[in-house]
Every structure is written in structure tokens, then in C-alpha cells.
Amino acid sequence: MTEAPLPDETRPVPLMRMGESPRNIREALRKAIWIVIWLVFLSSPVHDLVSGHHTTAATVAGWLGLTAFVGIYLTLVFRNMGRAFAATAVVAGLVIGLGALAAVLSLTLGPSWLGLFVYVSVACATTFSLRVAYWTIPLTAAVMLLVGLHGGEGDARNLVLLVVLIGYAMTGVRQLVRTTVELRKARATVAQLAANEERLRLARDLHDLLGHSLSLITLKSELAGRMLPDHPDKAAQQVADIEQVSRQALVDVREAVTGYRRPRLAGELAGAQVALTAAGVTADLPAEPDLDGVPEESESALAWALREAITNVVRHSGARRCAVELVRRQTLDGPVLELSVEDDGSGGSGTPGNGLTGLIERLEKAGGSLEAGKVRHGFRLVARVPTGAPAQSSGHPVGSGA
Secondary structure (H helix, E strand, C coil): CCCCCCHHHCCCCCCCCCCCCCCHHHHHHHHHHHHHHHHHHHHHHHHHHHCHHHHHHHHHHHHHHHHHHHHHHHHHHHCCCCCCCCCCCHHHHHHHHHHHHHHHHHHHHHHHHHHHHHHHHHHHHHHHCHHHHHHHHHHHHHHHHHHHHCCCCHHHHHHHHHHHHHHHHHHHHCCCCCCHHHHHHHHHHHHCCCHHHHHHHHHHHHHHHHHHHHHHHHHHHHHHHCCCCHHHHHHHHHHHHHHHHHHHHHHHHHHHHHHHCCCCCCHHHHHHHHHHCCCCEECEEEEECCCCCCCCHHHCCCCCHHHHHHHHHHHHCCCEEEEEEEEEEECEEEEEEEEEEEEECCCCCCCHHHHHHHHHHHHHCCCCCEEEEEEEEEEEEEEECCCCCCCCCEEEEECCCC
């Protein structure tokens, strides 16, 4: 389509992918900000220290203890969730130290410090194995309750449920991150296996296409060499045969390459789903298309149209939603297969660019047509190609919305 690219400064900044280490300083700062936001429970201890209720020595000790507590907490949490430390003893020692600091500070400085046990619960959930985290989280809540009751305050009872719920919620977040990482690795493995399978198929096809031809060319070349100079007529015949076999091999290779380059509509729909999801665009795509009676050339033209449309939606439109519809229609010129791609983005300029011009040429070559332009809330592209079989009914969908 013809939408103008957004300036670099107005394009949405991609967020750091879940479960990955920061790749640059900007991503590290984003992760740090996300973690620092959850230090809101430190507001009570900080307020207690600045209120002047304690002696100078107690205030200094409180600031030192709070700094040590936050340092240990960030050391445990500022990393990929679900990835264990090299030494389990290090994790246990840091978490025990975190809990000990929370208990000492709460006992010596008052109930305002009981909120530190929330961070101890989070540390247990994000660093220990799930089996250990499931019993250390309620243990943390029990320790906090005992510390609070020892001070004769009832605030601990109000925090017990919060400590337990936040701890178990973080175990769920941890599992989500781990599952996301494993899914990303699995998708990469599937893609690699598919690429390897395609290479093997290409090797087999080239062997089948060229193996016999090259062997025949080699044999006839040897014969022609032996026939020269005594039998030039026979050698000339062998050379003529070599030329014929070579030309046929070239035709076979071109046909094979053309087949490899021809896109398929089902594959482009799957690719469109992945591309739109990765770009944060809500996708409404049809299911597996019914292409009975659709010539390969027509399918290929629609596949190119879909690829071009989705590429422009992702790169230039700034859309939040994109709907793809594939239907069979009965027209005065005969049955057609219609592809519609509509987004709610910024729209186009109305002047066909290189992409649209190329699509028009492809579709016209297949006997189809293309319409593209602004609609009320975005941009719409409609491509039509003739089908070889009559449509069952006007406007019959090829696939249901996914």
C-alpha cells in the first residue's frame, strides 16, 4: 500500500521480550524501572525514618539496614526469572539474610517495617525452585506474624494474606516467563527444522532434475572427445545431443525455481498472523482457506497481495487492528476469489506506489483486479482473481474468522 512511513521518533518502541536479558542500556533501565516501581512497600519504613521518632543512632542503623535489604533484594530479583544461580547455597544465604534483616528491623524499629516481608516472599517465589517456594512463602508469612505479635501490634494479621498472595502470584509470573522462554526456543527449533527440511527437499529435487542430465552430458562429452578427430560427423552429433540435454536441464531448473518462489496463500496467512502479533496488531484472519478450483497462478497472485498488504500494515500504518477476509463471489465475469485486508491505521496517500503497481501487474496477469484506498477508519485493499470452479453461493466465506 502507499502509506508514508512514520518518522523514527514517532514509531512505537519495541518492549523488551519477556524472559530475555537486557540487550542494551535502555532495556536495562526499563527493567530497573519496572522493578523499582514495586518498592512502594518501602514507603512506610522510609516515612518512619524521616519522621524523627528514633534516636540518631537508630536512624542511621535503620538507613544502613534498609540499604542492605534493598541491595540484597535487587541482587536476587534483577535477573531473568526462572534462571537459577550457579550455587544454590548462595540463593539460600541471600534469602535467609533478607528474612533476618526484615525480622531485626521490624523488631527494633517497629511495625512500620513489617512490609519488608513482602519482598522476602517475592524473593522466595522468584529464586527458589517451585517445590521449595511453595512452603517458604507461607513460612515467611508465619515468621512475619510471629514478629508482629511479639511487638504487640495487630498490623501483622492484615499483612499475612498479602504476603502469601503476592508470593504465590510471583510463582505464577515466574512460570509464565519460563513458559514464554521455552516456547520461543521451541519456535526457533521448529523454524530451523523446517529450513533444514526445505534444504533437503531442494537437494533431492535438484539431484532428480540434474543428476541424469549431467551424467548424460558427461558421457556424451567423453564420446565426442574420443570421436575427434577421426569421426567429426559423429562427434558433432554428440555435441548436438549435449546442447539439447543442457537446454532441457535449464528449462527444468527454471521451472523448479519458479515453483519454489511461488508463495502459497495458507503459508502467507500463517506468516501474517505471526507478523501482526509480533507488531502488537490485533489480527482477525480466516482459517485454512478452501482453494478447490483456484489456479496456482491466481493463488500466487493473492498470496503476493496479502504479503504486500500485511508488510505495509506492520511497517507504516500504525494500526491497532487488521482484518483479513477471504470469500468467493459470483460476478458478471464469473466466479472470483476475493481477498480483503482492512486496517484502522493512518491510511494511504492515494497515489499507487511501487508495491501497488507490482501487485496490479501480477493480478492482471492472472486475470484479476486490485482496489485500494482509504476507508472511514483506515485503509482497505481488495484483490480479486478468477476461480476455475463456480462458487457455491455469493459471498460464501472461504474460511471462518480465527
